[in-house]
Amino acid sequence: MARIRVGIIGLGNAVEPHAKSLLDLSDRVEVAIVASRSEDRLKAFAQRFAFPMTTDIEGVLASRDIDAVWILTPPNSHLELVKQAAKGRKHVLLEKPLDISLDRAGAIVAGMKGSGLTLGVTLQHRFRPASLRLRTLLAEGALGVIGAASCSVPWWRPQAYYDQPGRCTMARDGGGVLITQAIHTLDLFRSLVGDMTVTAATAATTPVHRMETEDFAAALVRLGNGAPGVIQATTAAYPGGEERIEVMGTAGTAWLAGGNLRVAFIDGREEVVVRQEGPTGGGANVMDFPHDWHRSLITDFLDAIKEGRDPVVSGEEALKSQELIAAILEKAGWRAAG
Missing domain, CATH: 3.40.50.720 (NAD(P)-binding Rossmann-like Domain)
Structure with a gap:
C-alpha cells in the first residue's frame, strides 16, 4: 500500500x-x-x-x-x-x-x-491508555449513574514563557490558560462526561504573571443528566502538577490523574491503571511528555x-470543546477574540 x-x-x-x-x-x-x-x-x-x-x-x-x-x-x-x-x-x-x-x-x-x-x-x-480505559468503563455503565464530576489543571508557566512575542495574546492565540493549555483536559473531560452547561464562572490574570489574558479560570457546570460539575484551570500553580479528572457515580468513583487511573467501586473492588509515571507538560518545560499519545x-x-x-478528534469535536471554553469566558465576563 x-x-x-x-x-x-x-x-x-x-x-x-x-x-x-x-x-x-x-x-x-x-x-x-x-x-x-x-x-x-x-x-x-x-x-x-x-x-x-x-x-x-x-x-x-x-x-x-x-x-x-x-x-x-x-x-x-x-x-x-x-x-x-x-x-x-x-x-x-x-x-x-x-x-x-x-x-x-x-x-x-x-x-x-x-x-x-x-x-x-x-x-x-484522549489517546492516553488510562483515558481510553475510563471511557470504556463509562460506556459500560461500570460507575453507575454519574452524580458529580470535576476537572482540574494546576499547571505552571514562568513569566519568560509569556514574554515571548504573541504568547497568549488575544490576537495570536485567542486567549490564555483555557484555550492554550487546559483545552486538552477540558476536551477529554467533555468527551467522557458529555456536553455541559456553564452556570457560573470566573476568570482572572493573577499577580503571578504579566500577560494580556487569563491565567486562572473556574466554572460551575451542569452535566447533561443534571449532575453538578466543577472546572478549574491555571498556569500560576508553581511548580505545576498533574491535571486531574474525577467522576463520581452510584457504583464507584474514578480518578484520572495525568496518565494514571484509579477506580474504587462501592462493592469493594478496585482497579488501578498506571501507564504514565513521568511529567505531562504541566511545568516550565512545556513539551516534557512522551510522544506516544500523538x-x-x-x-x-x-x-x-x-x-x-x-x-x-474531528473538527466538530474540537469545536464543541472550544465552545465550552467560550461559554466559560462569556459567563466570567471575559472579552472574546474577534
Whole structure:
C-alpha cells in the first residue's frame, strides 16, 4: 500500500512529538517536506530530523504530490492555511485550537466538511491508555449513574514563557490558560462526561504573571443528566502538577490523574491503571511528555483517511470543546477574540 505523503507547516514547540510519531509510522507515512518561513528554525530542526525542508509554505499547500498537511502554526493563521490546503485537495491535521474565535473555528470545520476532506485536531489526551480505559468503563455503565464530576489543571508557566512575542495574546492565540493549555483536559473531560452547561464562572490574570489574558479560570457546570460539575484551570500553580479528572457515580468513583487511573467501586473492588509515571507538560518545560499519545492520534487520523470516516478528534469535536471554553469566558465576563 502506498504511503501517505505529508507536509509539515510550522516549527514551533508542537512539532517535535509530531515528527517523532511520523518517524515511528514510516511504514504508513512519508514526510515529503517541512515548511517554515524562518530559516533559523529550519536549520535548528535539521539538526534533529533529516526531512526535506523549504520556506515556500504556499508551494507545499498547492503541491499535487502531497496528500495531507500538518498545520502547526499559531492559531490566528489556521483559517487561511486550512483554506489553502482544502483548495489544494489536502487532508489536514491541525494543531489545537482550531483558531482564535468560534466564528473562525466554525469556518474551518464547515469548509473542510464541504470539501469532503479529512480534518483532525491535535487533542492527544484522549489517546492516553488510562483515558481510553475510563471511557470504556463509562460506556459500560461500570460507575453507575454519574452524580458529580470535576476537572482540574494546576499547571505552571514562568513569566519568560509569556514574554515571548504573541504568547497568549488575544490576537495570536485567542486567549490564555483555557484555550492554550487546559483545552486538552477540558476536551477529554467533555468527551467522557458529555456536553455541559456553564452556570457560573470566573476568570482572572493573577499577580503571578504579566500577560494580556487569563491565567486562572473556574466554572460551575451542569452535566447533561443534571449532575453538578466543577472546572478549574491555571498556569500560576508553581511548580505545576498533574491535571486531574474525577467522576463520581452510584457504583464507584474514578480518578484520572495525568496518565494514571484509579477506580474504587462501592462493592469493594478496585482497579488501578498506571501507564504514565513521568511529567505531562504541566511545568516550565512545556513539551516534557512522551510522544506516544500523538502517535496514537496520528494513527487514528491515518486510519480515518483510509476508511473515509471522521477521526476521533474531528473538527466538530474540537469545536464543541472550544465552545465550552467560550461559554466559560462569556459567563466570567471575559472579552472574546474577534
